[in-house]
Amino acid sequence: MSAITCDQARALMLDPEGSTADLAHRPDLTAHVAGCAGCQDWMHEFQRGALAWADVPAVDFTDEVLARTSGLETVMRDIPLLAEMDPGPGFAERVLLATSKNPAARGWRARVAAAWWTMVRRPRFAWEAAYVATVCWVLVFGNPVGAIEWSAANIGTVARERMAPPVREIRADLEAWRATLAPEPQAVGAGAAGPRADAPAVARIWQAAVEWMRQASSSVVEVIVRAWDAVAALLGAEPGDAGASTEPRDGPARSRQ
Amino acid sequence: MDATDLTSLVDRCRAGDAAAWEAFVRRLQGRLFALAYSYAGDREDARDLAQEIFVRLYEARGQWPAGDEFLPWLFRVARNRSVDYLRRRSVRRPAVAVDEAAVAEVPDPAPGAEAQAIESDRRGLLHAALRGLSAINREIVILRDVHGLSVQQVASILGVPLGTVKSRASRARVELAARVMALSRGRGAA
Numbered sequence: 001m002s003a004i005t006c007d008q009a010r011a012l013m014l015d016p017e018g019s020t021a022d023l024a025h026r027p028d029l030t031a032h033v034a035g036c037a038g039c040q041d042w043m044h045e046f047q048r049g050a051l052a053w054a055d056v057p058a059v060d061f062t063d064e065v066l067a068r069t070s071g072l073e074t075v076m077r078d079i080p081l082l083a084e085m086d087p088g089p090g091f092a093e094r095v096l097l098a099t100s101k102n103p104a105a106r107g108w109r110a111r112v113a114a115a116w117w118t119m120v121r122r123p124r125f126a127w128e129a130a131y132v133a134t135v136c137w138v139l140v141f142g143n144p145v146g147a148i149e150w151s152a153a154n155i156g157t158v159a160r161e162r163m164a165p166p167v168r169e170i171r172a173d174l175e176a177w178r179a180t181l182a183p184e185p186q187a188v189g190a191g192a193a194g195p196r197a198d199a200p201a202v203a204r205i206w207q208a209a210v211e212w213m214r215q216a217s218s219s220v221v222e223v224i225v226r227a228w229d230a231v232a233a234l235l236g237a238e239p240g241d242a243g244a245s246t247e248p249r250d251g252p253a254r255s256r257q
Numbered sequence: 258m259d260a261t262d263l264t265s266l267v268d269r270c271r272a273g274d275a276a277a278w279e280a281f282v283r284r285l286q287g288r289l290f291a292l293a294y295s296y297a298g299d300r301e302d303a304r305d306l307a308q309e310i311f312v313r314l315y316e317a318r319g320q321w322p323a324g325d326e327f328l329p330w331l332f333r334v335a336r337n338r339s340v341d342y343l344r345r346r347s348v349r350r351p352a353v354a355v356d357e358a359a360v361a362e363v364p365d366p367a368p369g370a371e372a373q374a375i376e377s378d379r380r381g382l383l384h385a386a387l388r389g390l391s392a393i394n395r396e397i398v399i400l401r402d403v404h405g406l407s408v409q410q411v412a413s414i415l416g417v418p419l420g421t422v423k424s425r426a427s428r429a430r431v432e433l434a435a436r437v438m439a440l441s442r443g444r445g446a447a
Contacts, residue, residue, distance in 0.1 A: 005427055063435055071434035081380045082387075082403045087304055092283050095308050099282075099315035100275045243426035 004032050009039050011068040032188045167232045181218045264324060271321050278318070280312060289335055295399045296339035298388060299347075306342045310335045328348075329410040332400060336414055386436035393417070394429035401426055438445070 009032045033039045144203065266284065269277030275337035289310050322330045327445055333443050393415070400411045412422045
């Protein structure tokens with residue numbers, strides 16, 4: 001026999017017609033009322049008619065009784081429906097992707113690797129890495145601005161020393177090229193440089209085109225040679241200047257921080 | 258669910274068996290989703306919450322208790338995650354009343370669709386009625402009556418005295434029944 005509560009006992013003592021329940025047929029109710037002073041008083045009051053629907057509207061009372069009987073039965077029958085629900089398609093795959101198929105969840109090494117890649121893929125990572133590298137550079141090698149200052153002060157000397165030999169070589173090559181392109185001296189008695197008057201028309205046209213190309217090329221090479229001379233003069237690539245030292249002069253030394 | 262199967266699955270998961278974990282997820286997804294839904298009251302939120310619970314379980318799979326202690330532990334973890342989730346959600350956005358029509362799943366127009374629709378309707382009604390209960394009563398009904406935990410286990414999970422669970426369980430059921438009836442009448446009238 002299961003024990004019942006006061007609420008259950010009081011509900012059992014009532015029925016919709018307002019009569020008391022038959023206590024003889026409810027041993028659990030009898031046992032409860034026998035051991036509960038509050039329910040005994042409640043039952044006596046009810047039997048005397050003192051309660052007689054005064055406190056509780058009929059509709060609430062009916063609801064209460066129905067809720068405790070057929071309603072409760074229905075709910076207890078239906079409630080297992082809530083134990084399992086379909087989460088929808090793809091839910092298990094989604095969970096697996098977030099757990100066993102996710103490298104970040106496999107172990108501490110994978111987690112560290114995943115954290116590293118997450119950090120590296122941040123947009124600001126390149127800036128941060130450059131900042132750290134600069135700080136390390138300055139701490140280890142000193143202020144790089146000193147070297148830049150020295151380079152700026154000595155760039156002319158360095159250029160003169162390094163550029164003079166190639167300038168001379170290229171100039172010599174250009175001269176040789178110009179000599180190759182120059183018109184060959186005409187043989188004595190060969191007549192005019194132009195095509196012979198009795199040559200076929202095609203040959204004369206071809207010869208004229210070749211002559212025109214030769215003159216144009218010669219002009220272009222001449223322009224290039226002049227430009228190159230101008231650059232060489234600007235850099236001071238004269239033989240007397242070629243031996244200038246590239247060693248740092250008495251300028252500001254590279255400072256260390 | 259076969260308890261022996263579950264115990265074996267749990268043991269294999271604890272040993273790091275990926276196939277066992279997949280089987281575990283497929284077997285318990287309906288149950289944990291249902292629990293998450295009881296707390297979240299919204300299908301999308303419940304999916305997120307159920308996923309969070311699974312992730313938490315996966316992270317702690319080396320510490321899973323063995324045998325009969327597993328299911329109560331699982332529900333404790335799920336319940337704690339759900340409470341955290343609701344707390345976060347309440348900060349993120351105001352709680353909304355559950356629309357019982359939205360709770361009912363859309364039935365398939367397939368054979369047996371009518372029975373499925375009726376079942377879905379009853380489930381929706383129960384969920385809506387559960388929403389009306391106080392938090393403690395709702396949790397007692399969910400853990401005790403829906404998921405079949407013992408009174409002691411429910412008391413332990415909720416951190417309340419045994420007597421509180423005993424006295425509230427019966428009252429909560431009656432209150433739930435009254436709410437279901439009221440909602441049914443409301444639907445009938447509408």
